[in-house]
Structures are given as structure tokens and as C-alpha cells.
Amino acid sequence: MDSRMDPQYRPEIIEPEAQQHWDEKQVFRATEDSTKPKYYCLSMFPYPSGKLHMGHVRNYTIGDVLARYHHMKGFNVLQPMGWDAFGLPAENAALANNVAPAGWTYANIDYMRGQLKRLGLAVDWSRELATCKPDYYRWEQWLFTELFKKGVIYQKTAAVNWDPVDHTVLANEQVIDGRGWRSGALVEKRDIPMYFIRISAYAEELLTELDHLPGWPERVKTMQRNWIGKSFGVEIHFPLNARHQVGEGDANPVLKVFTTRADTLFGVTYVAVAAEHPLATQAAAGNPALAEFIAECKQGSVAEADMATMEKKGMDTGLKVYHPFTNEPLPVFVANYVLMGYGEGAVMAVPAHDERDFAFAQKYALPIKPVIKPAGSDLAQPLTEAYTEQGVLFDSGDFSGRTSEDAIDKIALVLKNLSLGEKRTTWRLRDWGISRQRYWGCPIPIIHCPTCGDVPVPVDQLPVVLPEDVKIDIGSPIKKMPSFYETTCPTCGGKAERETDTMDTFVESSWYYARYACADNDTAMLDGRANHWLPVDQYIGGIEHAILHLLYARFFHKLMRDVGLVNSNEPFANLLTQGMVIADTYYRDLGEGKKQWINPADVDQRDGIWVLKTDGQPVIVGGTEKMSKSKNNGVDPQSLIDQYGADTARLFMMFAAPPEQSLEWSDAGVEGANRFLRRLWKAVSDHLEGGVIAAYRGGELSAQTQDFRRQLHQTIAKVSDDIERRKQFNTAIAAIMELMNAMAKLDNHPATRAVKQEALEAIVLMLAPIVPHICRSLIMALKPGACLMSSAWPTVDEAALVRDEIELMLQVNGKLRGKITVAIDADKDAIEQTALASPEVQKFMDGQPAKKVVVVPGRLVNVVV
């Protein structure tokens, strides 16, 4: 093969050849082999939206590099792939194109599977799963019934976005500026019954276990901690009637509030309740204006970001509550910024020490009463803004003079003695509502019986199969399909109706990682193989999943543990959150604020200005944004692969940016990646023209070749560390490029050629996880008979790293002034003497002795004069 090696790099020939070979030999098939350490490498599975986008290519290349690297390091690697196949886009596509969601989804899966295979991923396709298939979701339904029986799943009402024109529930993304996306009608909040999973019961464990996940990015853990939001505070009861003596509180009805700032209790000037609070409903009964205001509060979407940014409004209910200590009457307001779902749905308002309350008090001319001041100084009054720091109490009765921290404890104690409150822990985390009023999802396995109530579908009647042959209109077709919902009660045998809601698609993605271990099991959700492979050793996916998906999956793992399905506590040992793929945007102004977005592939730069290729007329350059349909700035990976091959696509993705950062698309960068691969091919081809030679095993080398060999082994050490520990592939590639540049300067003596053979073998193997197809061809050319998939990762020859001299930077007063060369074992005194004697230092000493000399071993000397 060596002498007959094609002098041209032809990815269109070698890539299909390699893929066919791997496929036929089933080299990526994983079996439970306990003789080797296991490595379960998982990338977040794709939603089958139609075709692969660049984000997928990036995600799966990162995963593949890690999987292939660990394979070369001797691990038994599992890398599976599947489809997160239920979801809203299938219903939208069905409406737009008049096709059934199932057919659309399956066609997309088939197409995208082909695309993934063209990337050359080391995936075990025998474990492929799709969440929309009954053999997957039947186990989700089974677990639902188990959890329902345990009381972990329960029913209650919750607010949804209701479109009053289309008579349908809208997802948050279907609400645009408070209106339904299709009807344009003002959206309302509506309470409907839904099923909830008690994630709140696991809040403490979900929080504390974060401390035992060293392989997770700190920022993801911080976001999850904040999301769970454990806060220590005080529940305070405000009596609804004035008290005539202490201790009367017991029989007096109270309004409960929760606060983390009980120290500000004497600064309360009003209380505010949510629109849905019983007290608000009670007050509205005889107050039409208030009833109207409460109705107005129910307009708009349920999204928290919308609620938080809307104008803060309120209305006095006319009701009063009484301060638990001073017995002072306080007005009760209904406020649109108080959330019924958090704490007690009521807050005590302290305008002097809370920004929102301050703004609200100014708007409605409510009193602002400061009670906290910084330690050792006074507050400038009147306040121009809320003082939100903790400090020292004043004007607070017996508590004046205490610090905030001290006062919180003391106030809680006194309240407890009065039976008017106590210390409490609350959580921001709410139970997970999993009911969706949509069609394309996993049916909730519940039967509503007029006599027996909600009955879970018995195991022998599972799965409840979602009918796939349907016509899509506004609203879920199974809600209008008696053949689906008419049934009999499993308990009493009487007429009953099936639940027609489906589950949140986050449920499917909360346990798929475990199912890959035993996707072929048709008698149980999971078996012993799950415990062999779990936890996932490396999970890779977008940072946008930092909270919801990753928290739900952690939660589900604990649920599965507690029904005996898995024996570990956490699903993902190491997490890598990859950044977005972004690209420049181009547009033309159509007037009236409308823009025509133009794809980057259709523009060209001519004489410094960007023009549309088809008409040569200029276009406007927008910002660099996430690749998206709306900005038409997506670059199709398919055309990239067709033009340059999968290896170029993979190399560009890995080289352009470190995995956690966003990656900017660049046509020129792709060219550069391709150029490097052609140079690599040519380097091997040129080297082999000199004839077959064995890799260097020892013997005399010129100083230059010895230096190069040291660089080779330093590079092996660096690349291994970059991939394994730092997961920073761009610097690994850069180091290999540097090594290639250095190699090009070497001579062709036989000893040097042996070192080049050693270097090229190492370079090809180090690049193999990133660009496997070209490396398969090159290793076979370099070492006739070699097989890439059985080649081991190169090892560092410690002897090659030895050196006897080292260069130190020379600084004077912290500024670089020169360099000195010292023996590797030179001590501090010797280095200091060499530095002080150097002409660079003498120039600045001016005959004076040095004030100080700092020696940093192996790095630099700093002389202070």
C-alpha cells in the first residue's frame, strides 16, 4: 500500500470506504465486558426536526472524539443514539403540510439517521430508540402507574395559557406579546386539572447531591441550586382582626406570609396578595372594581419572565390585617407581581428595604418606613431608593439595636411564643406538572371512572397506544376520538373514559439514557445491564438544558432508584455543556420594519461590500447570532460534508473554538481545516516516498532532531491532557499543527526519518478521534497491516523529555528585558547571580544594588531596582 498511496486526499472515496468497513465489522457494538473499564459516552439525543443542524454536528463530534479516545485508551465504550421524537413541531408541521405527525417524524428520523452515519460516528446503532414508539413509552406509562399508586404523582389544578378564540391551550412559545400566535387573541390564564410529580419531595437530595458532582460545570450546579432555591425564613401571621390582648391570636383568623427578611417586620406598611388568593376573592365579592382588576391580572401568559417584566399594578382590597407586634392596621393590596405558587401567595411589603415594594409604594402613595441602617452610620432620609442590605435595626421596639441576623432569630422566637409564626424553610422549586393537552406525546395511562375515580391502567393493558393515523386540526385529535377515550373501568367494569392528555416530552428525555443499556428488553423497563453501564461517564449537550432537562433527569434517576430499577444516585458523572453555533446574518429592508433575511451561503463579498450572489446588489450585514430559521443564517451541514467530507467538518468544529464557548461559523475556517488535512495527507505521502522505515527505537540524533523528538513527546502529553482532562480540543489540534510545522524543517537522514516515522504514527493516532476516516487510511499506509480500531493511544517516552538547559525570562521591575539560559539543576543563588550579571540587568542597575530579586523556578527572574 505504501508506494501505491494515492498522492491526493480524496475524502469522497476513503470516507464511505471506512464507514462501510466499520459497519460490516460492527466495531462499535458494545457488550457488557467486565474485563475492561466501561466508558458510557452519551450525547443528548436529537429532536427529529427534519435535517441535522450545525449544533448537532458539534455535539456529536465532541461525543465521538471522547468515545474514540477512550476506546484507544483501552476502555469498553458505549456510545448510543436515539430520537427525542414526541413534541410540538410535529403537530405544527402536520398543520402546515397536511401530514400525520407520526409519518413526518418517522421520515425525518430515517433521513437524519443517514446524515449522522455520514459523520462517521462510533455509535452502536443496535441500541437505537425512538421515544414515540410504544416499545419505549409503554415503560414510561408503567412507571407512571407505579408512581401514581405510591402517591408520587397526584392531581391538582394549575394555570395554563388559554386562547379564547381557538379554544385551545397554548405553549409559552405560542404566546407572542400576550397574544395567541394563530388567532392573535389576548391570552388568558386558565386553571385546569393536571397531573404533577412530587419533585419537591426530592428537593433536599437534588440540592445536596450537587456537592457530590465534581464532574459538572460549576455554573450548571449554581443555576440548579438557585432554581431549587432553598431559603430559610420566617412564616409570619398577620391577624385579620385587631387584638385586644396578647395571646388572643389563636382564635383570630390570620393571613400567612413568608419572608426571608423578618428583621424588617417593623417596616411593613402594607401586605400584598396574589390575584388568586382566597382573601382577594373574598374582597372582590362586593367590589366590582376589584373583581375587574383581578380579572385583568388573569390576562397575559403564565411565563415567569412575562410576569416579572410587566408593569407592577395593585389595588386596595379595603381589607385590613394587623401587625403581629404593634397591632397597627395595614392595608391589604392585590398585586399582580405576587405569585400564588410561591410561599403562601402573600407577602409583607417593606418599601424601605425592598426594591419592588419601594416602587409600588411610590406609585400608590403608601408610607415608607425605614427600620434597618448600616452598622455604624445612619440612613440618609428620605430614602431615594430601597436599602436592601442587612444591617442594624432601629424603630423596631425591643429589637432595635440588634443586627439583622440576630433579630431574625429573636423575632421568629417571639412570634412562635405568640403562635403568630415560626421559622420555615421554603423552596423555589415547584412540583412538575406533566399534563399536556396535546396529541403528539405519550398518553397518560389513567382511566376516569364515575364510581372509582382515577384508576391507573393495569400493567396487562399497557401500553395505551397513541393512534398514529389521525387528521390534525386545532386541538388534539384524540380528544375527539371516542374509539380512543371510550373504555371500561378496570376496577368496576363500568363505562369510563380514558385520560386524553399526554405527558410533557421532558418525561421521555428523563430516562432514555438508562434505556439504552437494555433497549431490547420487552419484559421490563430496565434490567441489570443498566447498572453495568450507569452512571453515564460523560454526558454532552447544550447549555440551554442546564436546568430543566438535567434536573428532571436527575430527579427521574432517583425515582427509578427508589422503585429498585437502578442502584446509583445520579445519572451523569461528568457533564460537558457545549456552546451554540452562531453565524453572521444578512438582510434587506422591506420597509414597515420588515426584513428579508438572506442565508450566508447566498451572499458574497465584492470590493469590500456584501452582495447577493444572484443579483449582485448589496445586502445589509446584521449581527452574529445563533443559527436559526427565523434569521435564515443556518448553514446546512450536508452541503459542507458533500463538499469537503465529514473529517473536514469535524476538524473545523473542534478547532474553531473550545467546546463550551459559542462557535462562529466561518467558510474560510472550513477551508483552513481542509487545507490542514491535505497537508497531513501530503506529509505522509512524501515521507513514504523515501521507502518503508521502522519508527525510531533509539540511537544517536542531531541536536535539532533530538529537540524535535522532545517536542513530539511533549505534544503527546499535552494532547492527552487536553482531550482527557481539559476537554479542550482546539489547543490539542493547535499543538499537533505546531508539531507538523516543526517536522517540515527536519532533514532526511535515516535516523531523522525514523523519528519522522515515529512522529507521523503518533500524529495520525492522536488525530484519529477527531478525523477518523483520514487517519484510518494514513495509519494503514504508514504501517502496512495496521488497523485503526485496534490501535492504542500513543504513549509518552519520558527519556525523550529530558533536557539539561532551560531558558528563563529576565524581568526588571516587572518588565521583560531579556532572557538567560541556565542549567536545569541550577539553584536559586546561581540563577540570581547569572541574572544580576547579565548586561540587560546591569543597564538598569545604575551601580545600585538590587532591592529585591524574585526567582520563579523554571519560569523567570524579576530584579527590582
Added chain:
RNA sequence: GCGAAAGUGGCGGAAUUGGUAGACGCACUGGAUUUAGGUUCCAGCGCCUAUGGCGUGGGGGUUCGAGUCCCCCCUUUCGCACCA
């Protein structure tokens, strides 16, 4: 609004533990090769008033030494529970 990150040449980025700022690549410039374009190869490439000085979003601080640590500010991005 709340929570979390990130700002370094013309561009993407490097600098791993407070110790040579700008590795590697792109773009650009000059040269060689070529009928020409492309390719390939060689060299140069932070800025300035250039034997020196200034430079990591802006302002202050700690240190012999700061892109890195601390305080304040600005900008951008991500998430916010029914998009996945």
C-alpha cells in the same frame, strides 16, 4: 425582573496554579512556482509620535509582577417551569 456566564489584534481563539500577552488558524501584504486564476511553498503581520512607549470592555485597588485576584460600571449571550 430574577438567576448564570462571557468581553483579549482586522477575525476565530491561546496564555492550564498570579509569572514571556497574542500559540494555532483565518484574513491581509510581499516574494517564488504558474500562460492566467486557483493550488502549493517562503517571508511578514497588536498599536503608536519606534534605541522607547502603550496595550486584554471602562474606572479604581492588591502585588516584585494582574488577561488571571478584589470593588464599581458598561455591553453581549443563555435560562426562567407548556420549544426542545
